Amino acid sequence: MRSRDIERALRRAQQLCAARGARLTPVRRRVLELILAAAQPIGAYALLAALQGERGKLGPPTVYRALDFLLAHKLVHKIESVSAFVACDDADHPHQSQFMICDDCGATEEIQDEAIVESLRRLGEDRGFSVARQVIEARGLCPACRAAHR
Ligand SMILES: [Zn+2]
Numbered sequence: 179m180r181s182r183d184i185e186r187a188l189r190r191a192q193q194l195c196a197a198r199g200a201r202l203t204p205v206r207r208r209v210l211e212l213i214l215a216a217a218q219p220i221g222a223y224a225l226l227a228a229l230q231g232e233r234g235k236l237g238p239p240t241v242y243r244a245l246d247f248l249l250a251h252k253l254v255h256k257i258e259s260v261s262a263f264v265a266c267d268d269a270d271h272p273h274q275s276q277f278m279i280c281d282d283c284g285a286t287e288e289i290q291d292e293a294i295v296e297s298l299r300r301l302g303e304d305r306g307f308s309v310a311r312q313v314i315e316a317r318g319l320c321p322a323c324r325a326a327h328r
């Protein structure tokens with residue numbers, strides 16, 4: 179993401195937290211900034227390494243607490259299959275999303291398809307199962323990598 183877009187996303191996150199009476203502390207803000215700046219989903223240990231480089235000694239719990247906060251406020255999503263995080267640019271609207279992840283370069287695209295969400299919810303209902311959370315991650319090749327493979 180370009181630095182101007184990152185600045186804008188950070189400002190919006192700040193406003194969102196303020197409206198919810200939550201505090202985007204400097205560490206939480208910096209973690210979000212690192213996730214926004216990463217070209218691909220970024221894991222907790224890469225975040226920890228970056229923060230330690232800037233702020234000196236600092237334990238994994240600090241990063242995990244910041245990530246928990248960002249997840250709770252839907253500012254980031256966790257990509258379960260790679261245990262890494264991506265920023266969400268639609269944090270003000272509750273949504274379930276699906277992800278397309280490139281096997282080659284790791285590029286990850288968030289999509290929001292209500293039909294998929296509804297379909298899985300209904301399939302659960304039919305079985306007396308209550309779906310609380312959906313994890314849908316498609317793997318394959320992104321347009322750029324497909325072009326490079328041709
Ligand atoms: Zn999202």
Ligand SMILES: [Zn+2]
Binds near residue numbers: 280281283285323
């Ligand atoms: Zn790719």
